Amino acid sequence: MSNRNHTHTLSSGFCNATGFTCHLLISILLLATALVSCNNEESDDDPRPFIVTTTNLIRDAVENVGGDDVRTTSIMGPGVDPHVYRATPRDFQQMERSDLVLYNGLFLEGRLSEILDRLGDQSRAVTGSIPRNRLIEASDYGGTYDPHVWFDAQLWMYVIDDVSQALSTLLPEKSETFAERAESYKRELEELHLYATQRIQQIPEERRILITAHDAFQYFGRAYHIEVRGLQGLSTATEFGIQDVSRMVSLIIERGIPAIFIETGVSTRAIDSVIAGVRERGYTVQMGGSLYSDSMGARGTPEGTYAGMFRHNVETIVRALSEELQ
Numbered sequence: 001m002s003n004r005n006h007t008h009t010l011s012s013g014f015c016n017a018t019g020f021t022c023h024l025l026i027s028i029l030l031l032a033t034a035l036v037s038c039n040n041e042e043s044d045d046d047p048r049p050f051i052v053t054t055t056n057l058i059r060d061a062v063e064n065v066g067g068d069d070v071r072t073t074s075i076m077g078p079g080v081d082p083h084v085y086r087a088t089p090r091d092f093q094q095m096e097r098s099d100l101v102l103y104n105g106l107f108l109e110g111r112l113s114e115i116l117d118r119l120g121d122q123s124r125a126v127t128g129s130i131p132r133n134r135l136i137e138a139s140d141y142g143g144t145y146d147p148h149v150w151f152d153a154q155l156w157m158y159v160i161d162d163v164s165q166a167l168s169t170l171l172p173e174k175s176e177t178f179a180e181r182a183e184s185y186k187r188e189l190e191e192l193h194l195y196a197t198q199r200i201q202q203i204p205e206e207r208r209i210l211i212t213a214h215d216a217f218q219y220f221g222r223a224y225h226i227e228v229r230g231l232q233g234l235s236t237a238t239e240f241g242i243q244d245v246s247r248m249v250s251l252i253i254e255r256g257i258p259a260i261f262i263e264t265g266v267s268t269r270a271i272d273s274v275i276a277g278v279r280e281r282g283y284t285v286q287m288g289g290s291l292y293s294d295s296m297g298a299r300g301t302p303e304g305t306y307a308g309m310f311r312h313n314v315e316t317i318v319r320a321l322s323e324e325l326q
């Protein structure tokens, strides 16, 4: 498991500039790397494979399958927006020291794609096993498919298998253990799927509509039978317009929708404009609460795991849209 030769690959990929500028950039990168190295968070003496993930959702998958047999860290923490995230010198250093980098793919990490490509075999997308016909096509934002697959717990089960395979390649002697953990965790995900299906059904049918700022919940909508409308498109990098807002305001008034939702890590500006627009026309719509969209909560909180985050979202949606708040 050699991971000593990646500095050059990353540094040369890091800048396409010529001569002096390039040397300067590399020097800055190396200096930053040296500074980060003083922080002895991951010990080089630890023989276990070191897995770096992009989102904390993928880190959670690695922890569930890898247990204590691997070390793992995610470069994006709670509330970080993966669509616009750029790698820091510390991220470069982590990726360079890792045995494997696991990322979502499907263009979720839009601004990291070049770096991830350059890592070659040292990086792997965890969405590769999902049958293409179960992906939602979305050609209007840079990728081919909607990347927000984690909101269908059954699709996340494919990710668990992918992670299990990736870890088995690194540590073949543990492959049985990884497969067992994957199977047991997938049973939990199946239960989570059933719970979400039943819970969403409790929302009166005419109110079963989820309105948020960015379009992260298409898989959720398809899997759990709730209509989904996003103001902003799939990526948070796209802007919403006045027309989008007024269309949404009309929809809310016509259908008598009681609540709309903000998302952690996404600006509340779009949702605030909709609430103000509804009020201007003499109606009211509540802020239904905050949903996790592209990251989980902080470690040590109930929402700091995939399952906890998922349940939080389901409960927030059901409570705000059903009779329970009225």
Ligand SMILES: [Zn+2]
Binding pocket: 083, 148, 214, 215, 216, 234, 235, 236, 293, 294
């Ligand atoms: Zn997103």
